[in-house]
Amino acid sequence: MTESASVTDGVLSLRNLKVSFRTPNGLVQAVRGIDLDVAPGEAVGIVGESGSGKSVSFLATLGLLPRNAQISGSAKVVGTELVGASRRTLNGIRGNKIAMIFQDPLSALNPVHRVGDQIIEMIQAHQSLTKLAAAARAVELLDIVGIPQPDQRARQYPHEFSGGMRQRVMIAMAIANDPDVLIADEPTTALDVTVQAQILEVLDRIRREMQTAIVMITHDLGVIARVADRVQVMYAGRVVERTGVTSLFAHPTHPYTEGLLHSIPRHGLDRLVPIPGSPPNMLRPPSGCAFRPRCSHADERCERDVPELKPMGDAMTACVRVNELYVASKQ
Amino acid sequence: MTSIQEPQIPQADLDAAAELGVDVSAQQGLDVVAFTPARMAWKRYWGHHGAAVSTVILAIVMFMALATPLTARYGINEQVLKIEEGNNVFLSPRSIAWFGTDDIGRDMYSRLLFGIRTSMFIGVASAILSVLIGTAVGAFAGLRGGKFDDLMMRVTDLFLAFPFLIAIILVREFLGGLSFLTPIIGGKSSIRFIIVLFAIFGWMGVARLVRGQVLALKEREFIEAARAVGASNFRIVVSHLLPNSIGPILVALTLSVIGAVVGESTLSFFGFGPQPGENSTSLGYIIGLSRDGVQRGDWWLAVFPCGALVLLAICINFIGDGLRDALDPKLDSGR
Amino acid sequence: MARFIIRRLLWMVPTLLVVTFLVYVAVRIGWNPVASYQRANPRAGKKRLEAYRQANGLYPGPSGYVRGYGEWLWKFVRGPSHWPRSIKGGGEVWEPLRYSFFNTLRLAGIAAVLGISLGIGLGILASRRPGGWLDITVNTTAFFVGGVPPFVSAVMLQLTFAVSLGWLPPAGVYPPGQRGFDLFLMIKHLTLPVIVVMIQTIAGYSRYMRASVLDVASSDFLRTARSKGISERRVLFRHSVRNALVPVVTVIGIDIGSLIGGLIITENIFNYPGMGVYFVDAALLGDFPKLLPFLVIIVVFVIVFNLLADIAYAFLDPRIRLD
DSSP: HHHHHHHHOSEEEEEHHHHEEEETEEEEEEEEEEEEEEOHHHHHEOOOTTSSSSSHHHHHHHSSTTTTTTEEEEEEEEEOOTTTOHHHHHHHHBBBTTHHHHHHHHHSSTTOHHHHHHHHHHHHSSSSOOOOHHHHHHHHHHTTOOOHHHHHTTTGGGGGGGGHHHHHHHHHHHHHTSSSOOOOOOETTTSSSHHHHHHHHHHHHHHHHOOOOOEEEESSSHHHHHOOOOEEEEEEEEEEEEEHHHHHHHHOOOHHHHHHTSSSSTOOOOOOOSSOOOOOTTSSOSSSOOOGGGTTTHHHHHHHHHOEEEEEEEEOOTTTHHHHHHHHHOO | OOOOHHHOOOOOHHHHHHHTTOGGGTTSSOOOOOHHHHHHHHHHHHHHHHHHHHHHHHHHHHHHHHHHHHHHOSSSTTTTSSSGGSSSSSSOOOOOOOOOTTTSSSSSSHHHHHHHHHHHHHHHHHHHHHHHHHHHHHHHHHHHOOOHHHHHHHHEEEHHHHHHHHHHHHHHHHHHOOOOGGGHHHOTSSSHHHHHHHHHHHHOOOHHHHHHHHHHHSHHHHHHHHHTTTTHHHHHHHIIHHHHHHHHHHHHHHHHHHHHHHHHHHHTTTTOOOOOOOTOOOHOOOOOHHHHHHHOOHHHHHHHHHHHHHHHHHHHHHHHHHHHHHHHSSSEEEO | OHHHHHHHHHHHHHHHHHHHHHHHHHHHHHHHHHHHHHHHOOTTTTTHHHEEEEEETTTOEEEEEEEEHHHHHHHHOOOGGGSSOOOOTTTHHHHHHHHHHHHHHHHHHHHHHHHHHHHHHHHHHHHTTTTSHHHHHHHHHHHHHHSSOOOHHHHIIIIIIIIISSSSSSSSSSOOOHHHHHHHHHHHHHHHHHHHHHHHHHHHHHHHHHHHHHHTTTHHHHHHHHTOOHHHHIIIIIIIHHHHHHHHHHHEEEHHHHHHHHHHHHHOOOOOOSHHHHHHHHHHHOOHHHHHHHHHHHHHHHHHHHHOOOHHHHHTTTTTTOO
């Protein structure tokens, strides 16, 4: 398969996607040009701190941002351009080819409608099924995501479900039209640890059985380790590292990724090393490398220009000093 | 009303900003000069155009009503013309009587000034009384909780659900019927009585508001801290809770002034209002007299007093709105 | 749900007894029925006065109040033919009460339905673009109109459209001498009173609905709804308006008190023969036999509408459990 063919075959491809918000204090540059290609049935992790632009990129793709958002670049879902698309085009794609599940399933479900009806609404938006057939399909979907007694549960309201069960409902709704790609925006953050594992298991099963590509947005590297094939690390609205999941943990190339790995609790490590400082102000992002103010390896080169993603070992890294650092870490 | 002078920023924007980790309040590179809270509130108040204009108008009206020796053209019961010099009743507006004359030939303009003075006195006095009672009861109920709190909520629920006009007429007659109260609060048609009557209805709203504030503040750290160092309940209320709920209380005070002024006019209009006596009058009393004028087509009898009432109502509503924006910027004034 | 309603209805009985007793005491102390009877019938002899006292159970002292209330209540529940008669002219109480009740119901029904639906509609439109010209217009108008007391707007409308321009009749439900039903005349007479009540309702509900829709606007479930690819129209009605209606509908039930207040004012200004005119006439005269049944009806209305508000709330929001 050639390089160009793989691009056209991708279910989701972002090219130089930029998002900024007009605010009373000025333009907040949330996403400053990111690229991403997702192949059918693949699981890609997007990692970053809150405010790194990871959620915003995908909300922009689906046209879910408020009116003050300015979006440029390209976001294609199964070949259809969504940036600047008409509402009609957008509504034909979202919920159908691409679906999204959100962090807090309680607030993401409408409290006044029955769970079954909310799934039926999703089905009927894209398939010409009778209400009865759609209802049967909704029950079937609830069964697929592992909700016991699905026919009774379909008639209940969101508040009658536990957190984990609600997230299963969200997943059932998202896969109702057999989408090509599923965006999971921190789907386990609001859940108990034991429930988290079950939800990830459901998502993984869906990917295997339905060949649905999954984009997992998270700040939890544990989640990445469990689900993703490859990873994009984001910082201050840009991708700083793109790598396979094994090489991410084995030998991170970007100083930020390295910092992330050091700041998670692990067995056998007696001390956590947090990354000093805080994420930059996106109203006035720092010149050059955005991570520079927090980076212990920064020098005057980092101040000058924005580093581009360059291959380094198995990974792609946006760091000007990566060569020296990489060599140093290997010694 | 914020939306009048500045388009509201959709919540989503602020959310987006928050999500992006942008601390809007402390932007580097923005020229943030530190102001005291009072100074900030003052600036916000005068930045509210409606409130600023209303304050000026209200100040002018109040000056005119208080400085009657300068501003009134005739005495309160003085006729514009001696009856021998010609007809002086129901004159339409003209140079000798700018707002026309009433059924016994008195100048409407001058009488309006005297009336506004009395009505504003009724409004301010009953508002202060309502706020004093309401704050005390509300703070006590909120801090104490339990049976007293339940009872207060029940009673106020009942009164607030009842049609206001019926309830107030019922209570008016009831209080008037209790002869042992008359030496204290005056007869049914005295000014003192009407002030007490509006205070009886006004305290409930204030009490519920203060109770809510107290309940919300009670759990905050600084109250816990005060309690930990052994401050008494009274002290906590006076030195911590009240200063923190001064904003909503001031807004409630402002709005109860106009509530009482409109209430007095409404009661007077139906013949249940105060009879201000020989040498005074009230806005409500003047408006009450306008009823017959309307049927005859003597428009000035209704238009000027009603206009004055509406002017006062809108000015004070704007001032309340401005105070709300100034003292509690978090509050959405759209509701 | 059914159990809740039955329990609340059962609870209504003691509530009604307590509230009507309090009202009874207030009316007896407030209006002094014997004195007002003498005022209304200055030439009534001792015998007539005693008969009136007996018919209404006006016994003195605290125990007399309880006994009098008991007797009055017994007569009241046995039906209108047992009710004591009016102090002025000795006429029946039920006939005028029924007549004014239906007149008020007609006026209030039309004004409430039109006012609330227009108010909610305007609120939705205004909330579509917060800060847009429509929003500012609706909000500003509502603010100004909300500051105008209803009797002022009534007087001004009457002066303009009835007295000066003569387009509409200034008072009454039919012209004097009119017999029988005439829809056109009735509409002409209802127009101004309905507008007065509507103005207040529209101003209140448009602001309230706008705030409620904007409250819902930042909800996550709206984002979910949009992510489904359904039409914006469907998002608006099935998700944002549907959810925003919950608090607004609850207010409708509780707001009955202020609606009745507005009606009393409006009816008196337009001399519309409804409950408001009935009440003010009875109150000014101190007509004890006419006042009590009126007040009982009002109390029942307030309690029933509060119950309806609770039921509507539970019906619209499944998270609320009634029991």
